[in-house]
Amino acid sequence: MITRIEIDGFKTFNNFQMEFSPFTVIAGTNASGKSNLFDALRLLSNIAEFDLKTAFNNTNLRGEALEQFSQYSNGEFAKLMRFSVEVLLDSFISDNWGETTKLKYTRIRYEIEIMRERNSKGFDDLSITHEVLKPIKHQEDVWVKSHILKGLLENWRPKVIGRRGIPYILTEQREGKTIIRIPQDGKPGPGRVSVANKTNQTLLSSINSVDFPHVFAAKQEMINWRFLQLNPEVLSKPSPRISSDIISPNGGNLAAALFRLKIEDGSFLLDISRELNNLLPDFVKVDVTEDVAENRFVIKLISEDGREFSSRVLSEGTLRLLTLCILKYDPKYKGILCFEEPENGIHPYRIAMMIDLLKGLSTDLYDKEDSGLPLRQMIVNTHSSVFVGHLFKSNDFPLNFSVWFSKLVTNISSKNDKKFKFKATKILPVREGRGQLKFDFVSFGELEMTSLEVDRYLKTKDFEN
Ligand SMILES: Nc1ncnc2c1ncn2[C@@H]1O[C@H](COP(=O)(O)OP(=O)(O)OP(=O)(O)O)[C@@H](O)[C@H]1O
Ligand SMILES: [Mg+2]
Structure with a gap:
């Protein structure tokens, strides 16, 4: 610090x-x-x-x-x-x-x-x-x-x-x-x-x-x-299974990091969902799934009326806020962020x-x-x-x-x-x-x-x- x-x-x-x-x-x-x-x-x-x-x-x-x-x-x-x-x-x-x-x-x-x-x-x-x-x-x-x-x-x-x-x-x-x-x-x-x-x-x-x-x-x-420097294009991409599970400064590896949290402790997803829901009431749940055929992880947001949206179609502002929510609960995130x-x-x-x-x-x-x-x-x-x-x-x-x-x-x-x-x-x-x-x-x-x-x-x- x-x-x-x-x-x-x-x-x-x-x-x-x-x-x-x-x-x-x-x-x-x-x-x-x-x-x-x-x-x-x-x-x-x-x-x-x-x-x-x-x-x-x-x-x-x-x-x-x-x-x-x-x-x-x-x-x-x-x-x-x-x-x-x-x-x-x-x-x-x-x-x-x-x-x-x-x-x-x-x-x-x-x-x-x-x-x-x-x-x-x-x-x-x-x-x-x-x-x-x-x-x-x-x-x-x-x-x-x-x-x-x-x-x-x-x-x-x-x-x-x-x-x-x-x-x-x-x-x-x-x-x-x-x-x-x-x-x-x-x-x-x-x-x-x-x-x-x-x-x-x-x-x-x-x-x-x-x-x-x-x-x-x-x-x-x-x-x-x-x-x-969160880059919406990078944020929207699924993470290949082989990628790092640490979120990079441009927002890369977001899905891999979320997948790590999900495996470590299911309550992380609940905390992140609650946090995001506070900011964007339209979304009630954050999830990350394995796309087995493509060998990658995909972030999904579930809306109030039950529809599922993958990170690829989310708005830039949503992706930015979601990243901050994930960083907050990520125990591997430490140090100084400018x-x-x-x-x-x-x-x-x-x-x-x-x-x-x-x-x-x-x-x-x-x-x-x-x-x-x-x-x-x-x-x-x-x-x-x-x-x-x-x-x-x-x-x-x-x-x-x-x-x-x-x-x-x-x-x-x-x-x-x-x-x-x-x-x-x-x-x-x-x-x-x-x-x-x-x-x-x-x-x-x-x-x-x-x-x-x-x-x-x-x-x-x-x-x-
Ligand atoms: N080597 C230098 N020597 C003196 N002044 C410099 C030098 N390099 C840049 N500057 C000055 O710094 C200014 C840029 O400052 P900076 O980018 O930090 O602004 P900022 O406060 O971030 O503004 P903004 O809100 O627009 O982003 C330039 O306009 C220039 O006048
Ligand atoms: Mg500036």
Whole structure:
């Protein structure tokens, strides 16, 4: 679960910082940087898995490698890009070899700085100039204090026994050289070392087993950030018997996943049917059957009057809502889901119910029942004032929830040794579960200003309709 991010030199971000709740909604006007924030998470996730060239040229990013760096008013691009991200991890981590281990620290901070330099042949080289992975000290951990019920704190963040606060990856200067190394992470010996001015791959990406438990856990966390882009065409297809039974970000394998749930425990289908029926009263039952002749699984919805409809003929909105219902009850679904404009394809009338569903897809750190289950986080961006309006209307504003408003502000930024005008993203809190709105990076004036802006935003035509 991401709890905080800091970004500098990437797209519209200039000394940017924001915090997250298990369910985080970012609203705002067009081109204010909402999707850019998701792009930043995508790039970080790529960096945790691949070397820099591959990470920056991945087709999952919008724009070419150079366009990921902030472009200033004179057309120049930033030479340095910096990210810090703080996470809350699940206590247990397993690798592909079936080894499992318990983490000493579940609160971790990862910092990475990437430099872009034109070489003599006219190509841009990318290299890592700073990489740090370290535990967040308990006494400095403000997020935990305000986001987890006190009585449940130790379930999510175990007590630390023995030596404390040693970094798992660190950057240091030695004889004029920048050295990045993994000191130990629980193992004796020198760990792994790389010289920073040559590094074109993160140390994080080089670890593949629980031998370095915290490094591996941080890497797993980041490479598993998923970006839900439900594709109705994919959703409507039956799953071949040979397919994976895990729902993919575009909605693939939906029927196979539902079939797994049906076999595991019949009550899953009842829960999913009830959930969908709440949203779409026309459908009373969700089922999945084996198409023996074709060797595949087919989803069927049964209507109030007893008719059966296969996924192939269902509407796009129905398929989207059905997927969310299945994800909610799927015990294999965990981690972070980034969801762009969930309101797309959903009638405004259903949005309030959809919000409840999204809420159910994120862990409640104030709820005993969620304690010990794998962490789930939902990060949503929207430019629908209907969506935001419903969030504010709800009386039982949940504790695990926060709403943010994104806008562009003009900054004077001194980068590349010069001063530039720069349109930068600001994402400010509007409402959060505990209702206190205390963030050290936001002034009282900014909060007041944002709340006026949100009032105006909510009065747009879209909302009145
Ligand atoms: N490298 C860059 N440097 C500076 N600004 C950039 C860079 N790349 C993109 N931008 C700006 O970011 C804007 C796009 O922002 P983004 O896609 O995050 O908007 P959004 O808030 O998601 O809007 P919408 O609600 O329309 O989806 C572009 O219009 C452009 O002005
Ligand atoms: Mg967008």
